[in-house]
Amino acid sequence: MSDLSLEKCDPREIIEKISNALESPEWSKWLNETMQAFAAALTGVAERRMTDAVAALFLAQVGSSFYAAARMLGRGPEEALEEAKKDLCRVYTAALWFLRQSFDTGTLEENYKNALSMIASNKESMEKKE
Known part of the structure; x- marks a missing residue:
């Protein structure tokens, strides 16, 4: 496996892209x-x-899309694979950043409580059907 150092996994472009999208009411x-x-x-x-x-299967599909885009731009198979791996590394690093941000703002805990509530509702619905 190639060296995917943190420098090569810099998530700033992705974070900026999402930040810009959140400024648009439609994209937000x-x-x-x-x-x-x-x-x-x-x-x-x-x-x-x-x-x-x-998540692994979903990310593999995302990587496949990156690979296809690189191939369409004329990259060879190995080069496209390396680009896809770098892109996935940036996505993963951005995901870690967003996870930390959601923890720091309390959103992560709020999402956890919402998930518990949703699971409880699903169980109640299943019990009523039986």
Whole structure:
């Protein structure tokens, strides 16, 4: 595996891109709705303790998109793979930054409480069906 140092995984471009998108009411609404839908989908996954497996497959698909974009730009297979790995590293590092930010602002704990509430509601619904 190539050396993916923190320098090569610099998330600033991604963080800036998201910050700019959040300044636009249209993009902010879209991002918020997308994240809410994704969080709801992950609640069932987390309940089944499959978050790591689903996240790995999701990130592999994201990497595949990066690879395809590099190939379309004329990169060879190995070069495109290396670019995709670097891009995934930047995504992962940005995700860590956003995770820390959500912890620092209290959003992470709020999301945890919402997930517990959603799980409890799902269990109640399942029990009523039986």
